[in-house]
Amino acid sequence: xxxxxxxxxxxxxxxxxxxxxxxxxxxxxxxxxxxxxxxxxxxxxxxxxxxxxxxxxxxxxxxxxxxxxxxxxxxxxxxxxxxxxxxxxxxxxxxxxxxxxxxxxxxxxxxxxxxxxxxxxxxxxxxxxxxxxxxxxxxxxxxxxxxxxxxxxxxxxxxxxxxxxxxxxxxxxxx
Amino acid sequence: xxxxxxxxxxxxxxxxxxxxxxxxxxxxxxxxxxxxxxxxxxxxxxxxxxxxxxxxxxxxxxxxxxxxxxxxxxxxxxxxxxxxxxxxxxxxxxxxxxxxxxxxxxxxxxxxxxxxxxxxxxxxxxxxxxxxxxxxxxxxxxxxxxxxxxxxxxxxxxxxxxxxxxxxxxxxxxxxxxxxxxxxxxxxxxxxxxxxxxxxxxxxxxxxxxxxxxxxxxxxxxxxxxxxxxxxxxxxxxxxxxxxxxxxxxxxxxxxxxxxxxxxxxxxxxxxxxxxxxxxx
Numbered sequence: 001x002x003x004x005x006x007x008x009x010x011x012x013x014x015x016x017x018x019x020x021x022x023x024x025x026x027x028x029x030x031x032x033x034x035x036x037x038x039x040x041x042x043x044x045x046x047x048x049x050x051x052x053x054x055x056x057x058x059x060x061x062x063x064x065x066x067x068x069x070x071x072x073x074x075x076x077x078x079x080x081x082x083x084x085x086x087x088x089x090x091x092x093x094x095x096x097x098x099x100x101x102x103x104x105x106x107x108x109x110x111x112x113x114x115x116x117x118x119x120x121x122x123x124x125x126x127x128x129x130x131x132x133x134x135x136x137x138x139x140x141x142x143x144x145x146x147x148x149x150x151x152x153x154x155x156x157x158x159x160x161x162x163x164x165x166x167x168x169x170x171x172x173x174x175x
Numbered sequence: 176x177x178x179x180x181x182x183x184x185x186x187x188x189x190x191x192x193x194x195x196x197x198x199x200x201x202x203x204x205x206x207x208x209x210x211x212x213x214x215x216x217x218x219x220x221x222x223x224x225x226x227x228x229x230x231x232x233x234x235x236x237x238x239x240x241x242x243x244x245x246x247x248x249x250x251x252x253x254x255x256x257x258x259x260x261x262x263x264x265x266x267x268x269x270x271x272x273x274x275x276x277x278x279x280x281x282x283x284x285x286x287x288x289x290x291x292x293x294x295x296x297x298x299x300x301x302x303x304x305x306x307x308x309x310x311x312x313x314x315x316x317x318x319x320x321x322x323x324x325x326x327x328x329x330x331x332x333x334x335x336x337x338x339x340x341x342x343x344x345x346x347x348x349x350x351x352x353x354x355x356x357x358x359x360x361x362x363x364x365x366x367x368x369x370x371x372x373x374x375x376x377x378x379x380x381x382x383x384x385x386x387x388x389x390x391x392x393x394x395x396x397x398x399x400x401x402x403x404x405x406x407x408x409x410x411x412x413x414x415x416x417x418x419x420x421x422x423x424x425x426x427x428x429x430x431x432x433x434x435x436x437x438x439x440x441x442x443x444x445x446x447x448x449x450x451x452x453x454x455x456x
Contacts, residue, residue, distance in 0.1 A: 090225070152188060
């Protein structure tokens with residue numbers, strides 16, 4: 001089996017041409033969450049090209065990326081980092097590493113479980129699952145309560161009739 | 176004018192007033208919406224965050240449901256819109272993948288009908304007079320900043336929006352209603368999106384900045400076309416209490432459609448004192 005480098009794997013899986021990066025750092029300058037990241041977007045690109053796999057799979061940057069695409073819209077070489085960050089998250093999970101932002105992972109996982117269960121998201125059961133997964137029972141309880149009082153969180157889920165087709169899409173990717 | 180309609184999950188939960196105002200405004204303007212029977216979730220941010228393949232395939236089921244009618248599908252939620260656009264693009268460009276999806280979901284993709292965002296339809300398909308001639312209550316004194324957020328305009332190569340850094344379509348519609356849109360530089364900045372609960376500190380920081388910027392620009396309200404942006408802006412402002420409207424709520428108010436009071440009562444930042452101070456209600 002050919003020894004494919006870390007950066008090649010990421011470029012293939014994400015489809016983003018990282019090798020064309022000028023390191024102009026516009027991505028970092030425009031990223032709304034860069035301030036909270038341990039490695040900033042342009043640094044992530046550089047670390048990928050340097051093959052720093054272990055550093056990146058433990059970084060919180062991929063988990064904090066919200067996919068706003070500001071980086072890509074402003075990149076002189078049309079490199080979008082959200083798909084790159086998504087590949088890094090997938091690779092961290094594939095490697096069996098604990099997600100660097102456990103609550104972020106807990107929310108995404110609860111969201112996907114909700115779709116698999118009902119075909120649509122059901123906030124109430126999804127948030128309960130999230131609270132248990134994140135071991136965070138009390139944050140924002142007041143907000144949740146006020147949302148319910150305003151009729152903005154439904155008690156009962158809306159269940160898709162042809163759920164089998166939705167689940168077939170999950171089975172296809174081994175979920 | 177007739178469209179297939181994909182409301183998405185948010186419009187029956189945290190964005191319930193968005194769903195109600197979209198239905199009322201479209202009906203009043205003669206835009207017929209045919210809701211897709213048995214639609215499912217697009218996967219939103221969480222699917223692409225954890226599984227690229229799942230993210231691209233989940234919207235395909237809805238594309239398949241829209242296929243027989245052959246109409247464009249109107250979507251009020253920018254996340255649903257953008258995720259569905261990505262799936263539609265791959266169906267067009269990746270034949271092997273398309274065949275796999277067709278076999279799995281039991282349909283034949285013909286490329287007729289595209290995902291369209293509500294703002295695009297209101298701003299481009301509808302003649303400007305269709306709205307202006309119906310205005311009963313000009314929104315005089317209302318000084319909104321238009322907030323587009325991320326998913327609607329980016330990535331520009333996918334959405335083809337007028338200007339990804341400074342879109343103007345919403346300002347144009349607001350002027351039609353008699354409002355006086357205010358310039359600001361934050362219309363396509365991010366609200367923190369899906370980090371709302373798991374890293375609320377980030378959302379508070381970003382929304383706090385948006386609230387401060389709107390105030391500094393001299394605006395008295397923020398207008399959005401996104402359920403996620405709305406709940407973040409409506410519940411996470413720091414030190415400001417600026418009312419946040421859905422565009423369709425303001426159209427409904429200007430056209431004096433029944434129901435606007437019920438929609439506005441769903442908000443956390445009460446917009447009624449502002450509307451009363453401007454003698455609009």
